[in-house]
Amino acid sequence: MERREFIRISGLIIGSFLVTSKMVIANNVNVLSTYSNEFVKKIISIIIDLKNEGSNLVKKIMSGKKYEYNPYTHYPYDGGIKDEETGYQVFFHIHRENEYGHFHTFATDENGELLHLVLISMSEDGKPIGISTVNRWVTGDKYVKANILKTLAKNFSIDPNLYIDKRVIEFINNIFKAYTNEIENLFDDRDLMIKNYVDTNFREPFEDRELEILSFKEIKI
Structure with missing residues (x-):
């Protein structure tokens, strides 16, 4: 099976491993500033607008479907939302403690292979609470x-x-714009974590099932 197909077929590759994995945070938690730029303000505006409607980002991405603590269940549907023009895609699912669920975001390279960018953790009331990089x-x-x-x-x-409610996608787009520097730091922290792991263990960490999260930053809104 090609790697690029894993999203389309209900996340079986993810699910088979995440259920039994032990979450390890490889870096110290850093709290992100929440009022630093116009894109953060756009995120807050989306959250407030949805709250005034009696809804939130999590409810919108779940689109009326049952809450399932199951990595095999993707929202809003299997494979998630993919922009064929840009090659970027996103889906939401639920299987980790200390969050209500999370978005996975991806790019594709020139050969169409998937490249994971960041995981966006969400609270039950539809607020972002953290961004992470994950092990391969x-x-x-x-x-x-x-x-x-x-x-x-x-x-x-x-x-x-x-997507039926464009504010969900606007939220995802704005996360990348609001926290550009922090996301870049996450990638640097990830690479440093990998280097330190190799130096200590004399092997790459990519198949270490005890190591899920390679870098993490907390968001408070």
């Missing part, structure tokens, strides 16, 4: 160095009109 075994994607991921993250864009 988690998503089965292709490993590339931080400098490549930085370029891809900087250009992240999914057409908001690809």
Whole structure:
């Protein structure tokens, strides 16, 4: 099975490993500033608008479907939302403690292979509470160095009109714009974590099922 197919077929690669994995945070938690730029304000505006409607980002991405603590269940549907023009995609699922669920975000390279960017953790009331990078075994994607991921993250864009409520996609797009520097730091922290792991264990960490999260930053809104 090609790596690029794993999203389309209900996340079986992710699910088979995440259920039994032990979450390890490889870096100290850093709290992100929440009022630093216009894109953060856009995120807050989306959250407030949805709250005034009696809804939130999590409810919108779940689109009326049952809450399932199951890595095999993807929202809003199997495979998630993919922009065929830009190659970026996103889906939401639920299987980790200390969060209500999370978004996985991806890019594709020139050969169409998946490259995981960041995981966006969400609270039950639909607020972002953290961003992370994950080990390669988690998503089965292709490993590339931080400098490549930085370029891809900087250009992240999914057409908001690809989803029934475009504010969900606008939120994802704005996360990448609001926290550009922090996301770049996450990639650097990830690469440093990998280097330190290799120096200590004399092997790469990519198949270490005890190591899920390679870098993490907390968000408070």
